[in-house]
Amino acid sequence: MATLAPFGVDVPLSAIDVSDATLYANDSWRPVFARLRAEAPVHFQANSPFGPYWSVTRHADIMAVEARPDIFSSSHEFGGITIVDLFGEFNLPQFIAMDRPRHGEQRRVVAPAFGPSQIARMATEVRKRTCELLDGLPVGEAFDWVDRVSIELTTGMLAILFDYPWEKRRDLTLWSDWGGDIEAALNPDTNLIRHQHLLDMTHALDELMAQRKAQPPGDDLISAMAHSDAMGDMPFQERTGNYILLIVGGNDTTRNSMSGLVEAFNRFDGEWARLEADPALIGNAVSEVIRWQTPLSHMRRTAVADADIAGVPVKKGDKIVVWYISGNRDDDVFPDAERFDVSRANARRHLSFGFGVHRCVGARLAELQVSILIEELLARRLFPRQIGEATRVAQCFVHGFRTLPVVLERR
Numbered sequence: 075m076a077t078l079a080p081f082g083v084d085v086p087l088s089a090i091d092v093s094d095a096t097l098y099a100n101d102s103w104r105p106v107f108a109r110l111r112a113e114a115p116v117h118f119q120a121n122s123p124f125g126p127y128w129s130v131t132r133h134a135d136i137m138a139v140e141a142r143p144d145i146f147s148s149s150h151e152f153g154g155i156t157i158v159d160l161f162g163e164f165n166l167p168q169f170i171a172m173d174r175p176r177h178g179e180q181r182r183v184v185a186p187a188f189g190p191s192q193i194a195r196m197a198t199e200v201r202k203r204t205c206e207l208l209d210g211l212p213v214g215e216a217f218d219w220v221d222r223v224s225i226e227l228t229t230g231m232l233a234i235l236f237d238y239p240w241e242k243r244r245d246l247t248l249w250s251d252w253g254g255d256i257e258a259a260l261n262p263d264t265n266l267i268r269h270q271h272l273l274d275m276t277h278a279l280d281e282l283m284a285q286r287k288a289q290p291p292g293d294d295l296i297s298a299m300a301h302s303d304a305m306g307d308m309p310f311q312e313r314t315g316n317y318i319l320l321i322v323g324g325n326d327t328t329r330n331s332m333s334g335l336v337e338a339f340n341r342f343d344g345e346w347a348r349l350e351a352d353p354a355l356i357g358n359a360v361s362e363v364i365r366w367q368t369p370l371s372h373m374r375r376t377a378v379a380d381a382d383i384a385g386v387p388v389k390k391g392d393k394i395v396v397w398y399i400s401g402n403r404d405d406d407v408f409p410d411a412e413r414f415d416v417s418r419a420n421a422r423r424h425l426s427f428g429f430g431v432h433r434c435v436g437a438r439l440a441e442l443q444v445s446i447l448i449e450e451l452l453a454r455r456l457f458p459r460q461i462g463e464a465t466r467v468a469q470c471f472v473h474g475f476r477t478l479p480v481v482l483e484r485r
């Protein structure tokens with residue numbers, strides 16, 4: 075097993091802190107989680123920059139925690155759904171960070187916007203934008219895949235979902251980057267800047283909500299919220315919270331799936347050829363990309379009663395972090411889990427979309443976007459060849475890339 079910064083395999087278990095951003099910036103998290111799964115699958119870290127927390131690292135135990143939302147709460151009242159405790163004015167109510175019944179009431183408002191008929195409607199538009207983008211890319215010249223492809227396509231997908239003015243779509247990227255940056259939220263100076271961006275976002279989307287309210291109900295997500303009882307008249311903080319949820323939820327995650335696919339297909343060279351030979355594998359390959367990348371490393375719950383997780387007692391008030399990035403590498407569920415295999419029989423069992431009542435409501439839209447990207451690359455006989463080191467997001471929540479240099483090869 076490799077010994078990579080910041081934790082060698084020989085450090086005491088009590089010293090392991092998987093919230094350390096360098097693990098993700100250096101891409102050195104694998105052996106650390108492998109050790110936790112083997113030696114301390116429910117592990118306590120008493121001293122982290124985020125305070126004391128439990129880590130749950132095995133696939134089955136993560137599902138068991140998420141299956142008990144009445145004991146393991148998502149509520150913002152206890153600090154929310156990431157390892158950072160956000161309280162006071164920075165603690166925003168949003169339905170991902172609510173328990174029943176309010177969670178269900180609001181989820182039911184947005185869910186139809188991701189239903190089969192809406193997905194079919196968006197597919198045409200997503201494909202059109204993807205084709206336009208691919209046709210404008212240089213072949214045989216170096217460029218940054220993150221900026222030119224992943225960010226651009228994801229932002230476009232959200233603009234379609236919200237029916238947001240196309241020419242202003244990069245607003246969504248800016249707000250998502252600040253909204254999802256939990257390390258920035260920890261620092262009082264950067265948190266003020268973050269707060270200003272979020273205010274700008276709320277004002278812009280409020281305006282859109284008011285316009286949609288004045289019009290007959292439409293197909294887009296903003297219209298669905300504007301015309302609903304549960305979300306048509308939310309207080310300011312709750313509007314901001316839910317806007318961020320819908321923007322960050324869809325943006326960083328899908329973006330990093332599209333970057334992750336480049337890294338995965340480059341590390342496991344024969345896999346792209348398998349898709350070229352058998353495009354019927356694309357659907358499964360999309361799940362395998364999302365498993366392999368795991369765009370969100372974790373979610374957090376708070377115990378609202380004394381409980382046990384895999385026989386380990388936890389106390390009321392304890393912070394419980396479920397590490398999807400580890401569950402998705404659990405060899406008990408995914409044999410040879412580190413291998414990227416487009417025909418992996420159970421790729422769909424990945425935990426990247428979470429599990430239980432909060433399972434990602436946008437999963438189908440994300441899969442659609444990634445699938446169309448692969449289909450259209452194959453249709454053009456193009457392959458994004460990685461030509462240098464990626465730079466990675468130094469965070470323990472969003473798991474992804476800042477830059478990823480590629481050259482498009484004609485096959």
Ligand code: HEM
Binds near residue numbers: 428
């Ligand atoms: C590959 C892409 C994506 C990944 C990996 C992802 C991941 C997740 C995860 C881990 C959760 C929480 C699950 C839990 O707590 O059990 C979640 C919830 C959510 N996601 Fe996604 N997501 C993706 C794409 C999207 C898209 C495209 C949207 C919409 C624009 C979206 C919107 C949401 C919302 C609104 C929730 C809250 C659901 C609830 O609390 O009921 N996500 N997502």
